[in-house]
Amino acid sequence: MRRNIVCILIVLLVGGILFAQNKGDVIYQISTLGALQEGVYDGVETIENLLKYGDTGIGTFDGLDGEMILLNGVCYQVKADGKVYRVAKTVTTPFTAVSFFDTDQRLQVNERIPNLSSLYDKIMSMLPTKNIPYLIKITGPVSYVKTRSVPKQQKPYPRLVEVTKNQPTFEANNIEGTLIGVWLPDYMAGVNMAGFHLHFLSKDLSFGGHLLEIDMSKATIEIDYTYGLQLTLPSKSDFFTTVLKQDKEELKKIEQ
Amino acid sequence: MRRNIVCILIVLLVGGILFAQNKGDVIYQISTLGALQEGVYDGVETIENLLKYGDTGIGTFDGLDGEMILLNGVCYQVKADGKVYRVAKTVTTPFTAVSFFDTDQRLQVNERIPNLSSLYDKIMSMLPTKNIPYLIKITGPVSYVKTRSVPKQQKPYPRLVEVTKNQPTFEANNIEGTLIGVWLPDYMAGVNMAGFHLHFLSKDLSFGGHLLEIDMSKATIEIDYTYGLQLTLPSKSDFFTTVLKQDKEELKKIEQ
Numbered sequence: 001m002r003r004n005i006v007c008i009l010i011v012l013l014v015g016g017i018l019f020a021q022n023k024g025d026v027i028y029q030i031s032t033l034g035a036l037q038e039g040v041y042d043g044v045e046t047i048e049n050l051l052k053y054g055d056t057g058i059g060t061f062d063g064l065d066g067e068m069i070l071l072n073g074v075c076y077q078v079k080a081d082g083k084v085y086r087v088a089k090t091v092t093t094p095f096t097a098v099s100f101f102d103t104d105q106r107l108q109v110n111e112r113i114p115n116l117s118s119l120y121d122k123i124m125s126m127l128p129t130k131n132i133p134y135l136i137k138i139t140g141p142v143s144y145v146k147t148r149s150v151p152k153q154q155k156p157y158p159r160l161v162e163v164t165k166n167q168p169t170f171e172a173n174n175i176e177g178t179l180i181g182v183w184l185p186d187y188m189a190g191v192n193m194a195g196f197h198l199h200f201l202s203k204d205l206s207f208g209g210h211l212l213e214i215d216m217s218k219a220t221i222e223i224d225y226t227y228g229l230q231l232t233l234p235s236k237s238d239f240f241t242t243v244l245k246q247d248k249e250e251l252k253k254i255e256q
Numbered sequence: 257m258r259r260n261i262v263c264i265l266i267v268l269l270v271g272g273i274l275f276a277q278n279k280g281d282v283i284y285q286i287s288t289l290g291a292l293q294e295g296v297y298d299g300v301e302t303i304e305n306l307l308k309y310g311d312t313g314i315g316t317f318d319g320l321d322g323e324m325i326l327l328n329g330v331c332y333q334v335k336a337d338g339k340v341y342r343v344a345k346t347v348t349t350p351f352t353a354v355s356f357f358d359t360d361q362r363l364q365v366n367e368r369i370p371n372l373s374s375l376y377d378k379i380m381s382m383l384p385t386k387n388i389p390y391l392i393k394i395t396g397p398v399s400y401v402k403t404r405s406v407p408k409q410q411k412p413y414p415r416l417v418e419v420t421k422n423q424p425t426f427e428a429n430n431i432e433g434t435l436i437g438v439w440l441p442d443y444m445a446g447v448n449m450a451g452f453h454l455h456f457l458s459k460d461l462s463f464g465g466h467l468l469e470i471d472m473s474k475a476t477i478e479i480d481y482t483y484g485l486q487l488t489l490p491s492k493s494d495f496f497t498t499v500l501k502q503d504k505e506e507l508k509k510i511e512q
Contacts, residue, residue: 026486026487026488032443034443035387128496129495129496129497130500131291131489131495131496131498131500132489132491132496185500186446186500186502187288187290187446187447187500187502188446188447189446190442190443190444190445190446190447191443191444191446191447191485227488227489227490227491228486228487228488228489229447229485229486229487230282230484230485230486230487231282231484231485231486231487232282232483232484233387233388233483233484234483235388235483239385239387240384240385240387240388241385242387244386244387244441244442244443246442246443
């Protein structure tokens with residue numbers, strides 16, 4: 001017990017000294033997940049502009065047209081057909097969370113991570129505090145991965161929970177890939193989702209999507225500590241007129 | 257009823273057209289109210305640096321040393337003695353919300369606003385949406401105003417609810433002054449307080465503090481629409497190690 005406390009104190013101390021705050025190191029977010037939940041799917045920022053605020057992150061596209069993976073400054077789209085597309089810089093996004101990735105902590109895991117819950121536990125054990133947001137990047141060979149995407153919607157837009165009821169899911173085995181995502185503190189539950197939100201992209205660009213399940217034999221986990229959230233809200237009328245209900249239970253169903 | 261709907265639609269339309277988004281028009285916030293609630297009172301940003309992000313706003317000072325009113329780019333401090341002080345630029349703040357004030361909507365009220373609740377109602381009737389934050393400035397002759405301040409704390413810091421149990425309150429009659437504050441959407445409850453948070457400063461700089469009650473005979477209400485929140489989190493260890501409980505009921509007690 002005493003050893004555990006000493007370990008925790010050392011981690012906190014090292015965290016405080018080694019990973020000093022970089023002022024530009026913030027999560028840049030467009031709109032709120034609550035607005036997306038209510039069907040506010042109109043794109044409000046171009047990918048070209050988004051790249052000024054980050055090279056790594058996740059999101060979706062105008063009309064809820066699939067899952068976004070931003071990796072090394074390149075924007076990829078996993079559409080409802082399960083295929084991966086490079087995205088034109090003129091395409092817009094209604095919701096995204098990105099940052100410039102710099103590795104503050106790296107862990108080489110050489111044991112099996114049999115499921116998503118184990119992966120979450122492994123990452124949680126690395127975080128020096130639950131009070132700041134993190135950008136997460138995990139690479140490695142994947143024994144099994146399950147993802148989903150969402151089909152492009154037409155107006156009048158249905159609520160997100162309606163769309164995800166019929167979401168196409170995809171599975172792959174023995175594939176190399178990268179998981180990109182965020183972990184956000186509980187107090188950010190109103191503007192996004194507390195906890196994890198990860199997307200997957202295979203190395204050969206044949207497979208990807210919103211992560212539902214994973215089995216990895218080994219992995220490199222990289223964590224970027226961020227010290228803030230730059231939230232940009234749409235000035236468009238659909239965002240203005242929507243009643244944001246903040247149904248957390250519904251959100252859990254949508255994201256799992 | 258139909259007339260009301262038409263009025264609302266016109267307000268929304270005018271709101272959308274006239275008050276187009278200014279990209280720099282965001283609330284800049286240091287830390288979270290939840291952290292302040294738990295006794296994280298160490299200043300983390302100088303007033304000099306804060307002025308780069310706004311000329312108008314509210315907050316507190318290192319060690320919870322009184323109430324901040326930032327007005328026209330000048331930082332004032334109402335200490336626990338009830339007096340108003342000009343603040344040196346080297347002083348630091350642990351929690352603040354500021355922006356550069358530009359008036360998007362102005363209302364000249366020529367009727368009595370007998371209490372805080374009436375003032376809140378009047379402002380709410382002016383807002384085009386409940387989904388963005390607002391910076392608020394109200395000037396006018398005040399028949400009656402009641403404020404509070406908080407005394408500077410020493411370490412180990414007590415929780416905010418303990419401090420405010422013995423908060424000094426102040427009253428003034430027939431005084432000119434300015435109310436400065438923010439209104440934040442419900443979904444920002446985790447990072448700050450949803451709804452209103454106003455501070456008062458008298459024109460003659462003799463009186464001020466966190467607003468508890470008001471009676472105004474007439475007033476000029478100015479509202480600045482903002483399209484985002486730039487949240488900057490402390491990298492100091494007390495912020496890292498504090499468990500943020502998010503007790504909304506307790507927060508209500510503290511702020512009233």
